[in-house]
C-alpha cells in the first residue's frame with residue numbers, strides 16, 4: 157500500500173450549490189500518488205459535480221484544493237489540465253465533425269512553422285491507441301463512432317496529457333468485458349507510474365478489482381473513507397445508501413401468454429443476419445451479447461430507425477411495416493436507447509416535458525387542465541423510478557447521469573406501450589435505484605406488457621429474463637429458457653461457442 161506517501165491531491169471543505177440545491181456540502185477528499193481511489197455514491201450524490209469542481213468546469217463556493225501541497229484554483233478545464241489534473245467525464249464532450257486524432261489534441265495541437273502539424277497529431281494518436289491496445293482509425297469522424305469507441309477517444313485524450321491525477325467518471329458503462337480488462341490494465345499502469353487515479357463506478361466488482369481505497373458520498377456529504385481491503389461489499393452499499401439493499405432482481409411469477417411480436421429473418425447488409433425470435437405477452441426476453449454483437453442494431457431496426465432491413469415483423473399474428481419510429485409507436489412499440497445523451501433525452505427541456513413529450517397529443521395539447529395532467533403523469537413516473545430532482549420543471553441537463561437515464565425510461569413508459577425495448581436500462585444507475593427499476597419492470601410485465609431487455613450485465617439478464625437470446629457477430633447463437641441458463645453457457649455462446657468454453661477448445 158502507498159498510504160505513507162504524501163497526498164497528491166487534497167480537497168478540504170468543498171461546497172457547491174446550484175439554485176436551490178446543495179450538490180456538495182463540506183466534502184473533503186485525499187488521494188495519494190500511485191493509488192486508485194474509488195468515489196462511491198448513489199445517483200445524484202455529487203460525484204460528477206466533485207469531478208467538475210476539481211477540473212475547473214465549476215468553481216467551488218467554499219473550500220480549497222491543494223495539489224502536491226500547493227493551494228490551487230482553476231478557472232477552466234484547460235487550467236486544471238495544465239496543472240496535471242485530467243478527467244474522462246460521464247457524458248462525453250466531443251466535436252462530432254472532427255476526427256479521432258483532432259479530438260484528442262484539440263486546443264493544444266502541435267505546430268510546425270506556425271502550421272498545425274496534422275501528421276504528428278495522427279501519429280501521436282496512433283501511438284496512444286497502440287499503448288491502449290485498442291484498434292481505432294484515427295482519421296474516423298467522431299460522429300461515426302460507437303458509444304464505446306467515443307469513450308476510448310476520451311480515455312486516450314486523458315492519457316495524452318501525462319497527468320498527475322486522472323479521473324474516470326463511469327468509464328466502463330459502455331465498454332465490453334475485453335475493453336474493461338484493457339482499461340484495468342491501463343489503470344494499473346498509471347498507478348505503477350505514480351499517477352493518482354479517481355475511479356467512479358456503480359459496479360462493485362469493478363471497484364474491488366481495481367481500486368485501493370474508497371470515499372463514500374451521500375447527498376453531497378462526505379460519509380466515510382478507508383481501504384477496500386478492510387470493508388465488505390454489503391458494508392459499502394449500506395454506507396452508500398444508508399440502508400441495506402436486497403433483492404435486486406425481483407422476478408414476479410408471470411406465465412407468458414400468446415405471441416405478441418414475431419420477427420422473422422431480419423437481415424441487414426452489415427449489422428446482423430437472419431435474426432428470428434418471438435416475444436409473448438408478459439414475457440421478458442433478454443438479449444445478451446458482447447458489445448458489437450448486433451443487439452442494439454436489431455432493436456433500432458425493429459423501431460424503424462434503420463434503412464435497408466429485410467425480413468418481417470408481425471404483431472398479434474399480423475404482418476406490420478415499420479418504416480419510422482412513429483410507425484413503431486403507433487403499433488405500441490417503445491424503445492429506450494442505450495445512448496441517452498444522443499438519442500434519449502432533450503437535455504435543455506424540463507423533466508416534465510421530457511416525460512410527456514411523446515404523449516402530448518393524447519394528453520390534449522390545448523385543453524385546459526393539460527398542465528395538471530402532464531404533471532400527474534410525470535410525477536407518477538418520477539416517483540416510481542425514484543427520480544432525484546429538485547422539481548419537475550428542472551432542466552434534464554441539470555440532473556445527474558443516472559437520473560437522466562430514469563427520465564428517458566419514464567418518457568417511454570408513459571407512452572403506455574405493448575412492447576417495450578429496453579437497451580441497457582440500468583446503465584449508470586446506482587445499486588439502490590437499480591432495484592427500483594427492476595421492480596418496476598417486473599410490475600409492468602405482471603400487467604401484461606412485453607419487454608425486450610438488452611443488457612450486458614449477466615446477473616441482470618439472468619435475474620429478470622424468462623428466456624435469453626444470445627447474439628454473436630450479428631447472429632443469434634442460441635436461446636436459453638430461464639431454467640436451463642447458466643452463466644457458463646451464456647458467456648460461451650456470446651463468444652460464439654455453444655458449449656461451456658472449457659468443452660469448446
Ligand SMILES: Nc1ncnc2c1ncn2[C@@H]1O[C@H](COP(=O)(O)OP(=O)(O)OP(=O)(O)O)[C@@H](O)[C@H]1O
Nearest residue numbers: 174179199200201202203204205554555556557558
Ligand atoms: N448544473 C446543475 N444545475 C443544477 N443542479 C445540478 C447541476 N449539476 C448537478 N446538479 C445537481 O447536483 C446533484 C449532484 O449531481 P451529480 O451529477 O454530481 O451526481 P452523481 O453523483 O454524479 O450521480 P450519478 O451517479 O447519477 O452520475 C444532483 O442533485 C444534481 O441534480
Ligand SMILES: [Mg+2]
Nearest residue numbers: 204246556557
Ligand atoms: Mg455522475
